Amino acid sequence: MLSRRDKLYTGIALIIFLGLLGILNNTLSGYHMRLINLIGINIILVVSLNLTNGFCGVFSLGHAGFMAVGAYVSAILALPLTKKALVLPELPTWLGSIEVNFLLSLIIGGLVAAFFALLIGYPVLRLSGHYLAVATLGFLIIIQVLITQLSHITRGARGINGLISYTNVWWVWGTVIVTIYAVWRIVNSSYGRGMLAIREDDLAAESLGINLTSHKLLAFCVGAFFAGVGGALWGHLITVVNPLSFDSNRTFNLVVMSVVGGMGSITGGVIGATLMTIVPELLRNLEVGITIFGMSIPPLYGLSQIILAGALILVIFFRPHGLVGNWEFNWNFLKKSKNISKTTQNL
Amino acid sequence: MDTVKKNKIVLSVEGITKKFKGLVAVDNYNLQLPEGEIIGLIGPNGAGKTTVFNMLTGIFPPTEGKIMLAGSDITGFRPDHIVQRGIARTFQNIRLFSNLSVLENVVIAAQIRKKYGFISTLCSSASFTKEENELITKAEEYLEALGIAEYKEQKAKNLAYGIQRKLEIARALATNPLVLLLDEPAAGMNPQESIDLMHTIRKLKDEFNLTVILIEHDMKVVMNLCERLQVLSYGKILAEGTPEEIRNNKLVIDAYLGRSTASA
Ligand SMILES: Nc1ncnc2c1ncn2[C@@H]1O[C@H](COP(=O)(O)OP(=O)(O)OP(=O)(O)O)[C@@H](O)[C@H]1O
Ligand SMILES: [Mg+2]
Numbered sequence: 255m256l257s258r259r260d261k262l263y264t265g266i267a268l269i270i271f272l273g274l275l276g277i278l279n280n281t282l283s284g285y286h287m288r289l290i291n292l293i294g295i296n297i298i299l300v301v302s303l304n305l306t307n308g309f310c311g312v313f314s315l316g317h318a319g320f321m322a323v324g325a326y327v328s329a330i331l332a333l334p335l336t337k338k339a340l341v342l343p344e345l346p347t348w349l350g351s352i353e354v355n356f357l358l359s360l361i362i363g364g365l366v367a368a369f370f371a372l373l374i375g376y377p378v379l380r381l382s383g384h385y386l387a388v389a390t391l392g393f394l395i396i397i398q399v400l401i402t403q404l405s406h407i408t409r410g411a412r413g414i415n416g417l418i419s420y421t422n423v424w425w426v427w428g429t430v431i432v433t434i435y436a437v438w439r440i441v442n443s444s445y446g447r448g449m450l451a452i453r454e455d456d457l458a459a460e461s462l463g464i465n466l467t468s469h470k471l472l473a474f475c476v477g478a479f480f481a482g483v484g485g486a487l488w489g490h491l492i493t494v495v496n497p498l499s500f501d502s503n504r505t506f507n508l509v510v511m512s513v514v515g516g517m518g519s520i521t522g523g524v525i526g527a528t529l530m531t532i533v534p535e536l537l538r539n540l541e542v543g544i545t546i547f548g549m550s551i552p553p554l555y556g557l558s559q560i561i562l563a564g565a566l567i568l569v570i571f572f573r574p575h576g577l578v579g580n581w582e583f584n585w586n587f588l589k590k591s592k593n594i595s596k597t598t599q600n601l
Numbered sequence: 602m603d604t605v606k607k608n609k610i611v612l613s614v615e616g617i618t619k620k621f622k623g624l625v626a627v628d629n630y631n632l633q634l635p636e637g638e639i640i641g642l643i644g645p646n647g648a649g650k651t652t653v654f655n656m657l658t659g660i661f662p663p664t665e666g667k668i669m670l671a672g673s674d675i676t677g678f679r680p681d682h683i684v685q686r687g688i689a690r691t692f693q694n695i696r697l698f699s700n701l702s703v704l705e706n707v708v709i710a711a712q713i714r715k716k717y718g719f720i721s722t723l724c725s726s727a728s729f730t731k732e733e734n735e736l737i738t739k740a741e742e743y744l745e746a747l748g749i750a751e752y753k754e755q756k757a758k759n760l761a762y763g764i765q766r767k768l769e770i771a772r773a774l775a776t777n778p779l780v781l782l783l784d785e786p787a788a789g790m791n792p793q794e795s796i797d798l799m800h801t802i803r804k805l806k807d808e809f810n811l812t813v814i815l816i817e818h819d820m821k822v823v824m825n826l827c828e829r830l831q832v833l834s835y836g837k838i839l840a841e842g843t844p845e846e847i848r849n850n851k852l853v854i855d856a857y858l859g860r861s862t863a864s865a
Contacts, residue, residue: 436723443722443729444712444736447701451709454698460680461658461690463713463776472719580700 263585268431279423287423288491289535294426295488296527298433300511301520302480305437307509308517309446310473311453312379315505316390317481319397320367322500324482325489326401328363329414332356332490337416344406356420360486367482368475379470394502401497413496421491429487433480437520440476449473514569516576521583526576537561608635611812612780617666619652626652628836630666634780639806639813641827645857649836650816651693654782658690659683671779685713687779691769691786699758703749703768706757707740710775743771746805763794767801774805780812787819795819799826820858824848832857
């Protein structure tokens, strides 16, 4: 629970941060703003993944599948009617004749993703460890196949393009705040403690009255909800959704972000997502090739991948629990001087 | 034997049996446990003592037989349901939530009776805050009852072995049980720690109105604490009676006590 002081600090920090975003939004190029939005979307995805994989210990590889569900649902719902008639003429009439606003399409996208999580959760969450990981990967593949096959709704492998670029810095970072807040509330409640207990020792947890299925399902569904919302934001950022965008590669990228930052921490999720979005982008510049003093260094294709993989191995080797481990950000560093003076008074 | 008549039976076990493939780990185990009694379950390694606990707590259902707690049939119930109805336990090989703090370990057990819902959690409602504070206060009381409150901020895995055992007891107590099952609580403790533990268990029993089943190899602890003993050997109840009767039972001396008194 936050003290009044912590609330004040958090409020001030938020205002400063949002102000900064506003300034950047008006000064930075489109490319840079897009990068900032991608960071935000990845934070949404990784923090929600951490709730499932890190806090509850349910190691899911299905996150990209839930993203896909959210992205497609939101894309179809929010597409303007005139475009819908052109792009998706084969839609069932009830779907073809509705257009919902962006906010509602995000929420419905998240809810449908959570509903999928509920459906597959019952059978899959009985499994543990590797079996669960493989089963969730199976779910991801099924989703891709479904999207490809249900072409009257999804346009199959071609994907749906021409989405309106609703996603902007406020939608993204507003959702980031909501995601972090929700996960933080859950983690610091009986629900979150139950999840931690399951991660630590499920048999002991159950023997102390924790319902394994309901806690795992909660973690899985909340994770899927925000994955769905993140996917929907992403679709409306790049204005295209197609099945290839939500493949196992994307899941693995998210898992890498989560592991690098620290799976069992919200802060870890934020740091992992931020770093692993920015660094590859910086490294990509290496691949174009440069000319220095007439000497031309040829483009080194694949170099960024190698550097990234190397960095990953180093992180795992030296910080097996991620950069921050289970640590969470707090304001104690501002209070330290006060505490010391208090203790000396007591002496 | 007067207590048996005075107090009502809180746990009644009728002929539970557990078979693992070919092996009969527990064969026709019976127990009538009056409220407020401490009963000892002893026997050689592999006799089936822990298996009895596992059946009573729902870790696995008995192959045959019936378990009645406070008059209702709980045979085949899931572990979380059984502990909600009032049987809590500790584990022979400590199973703490090792990366969580001592306090969190106990709060997790105490939250078995929390009432707030998911929406209250998300909006951090007044009832949420109030209940959370109560949970923490309650958990701290249990830590104090076991004399380990000073460690509350530490990670469970960093505690000394004896403290970990006590934390497991505090955690089980925090579920507010009718019946507490202790699986070798003194294992790995030195003689002084065992004696302290003995006093603690007696104190807790009175303070929290507990009925206790105690598995223990340390005969000093068992003989001192228990009003009645059951001896298990190869899954069967070999003998049952007061510590005095058990000590003088020829069968028991041959099967179990002979060796352990010799080694003690
Ligand atoms: N899950 C299981 N699967 C198969 N066999 C088991 C299982 N649990 C226990 N057993 C077997 O059942 C028998 C009784 O084991 P149990 O652990 O109940 O003995 P115990 O009396 O608690 O012994 P100890 O004093 O060593 O703790 C042993 O032969 C054991 O190998
Ligand atoms: Mg045992």
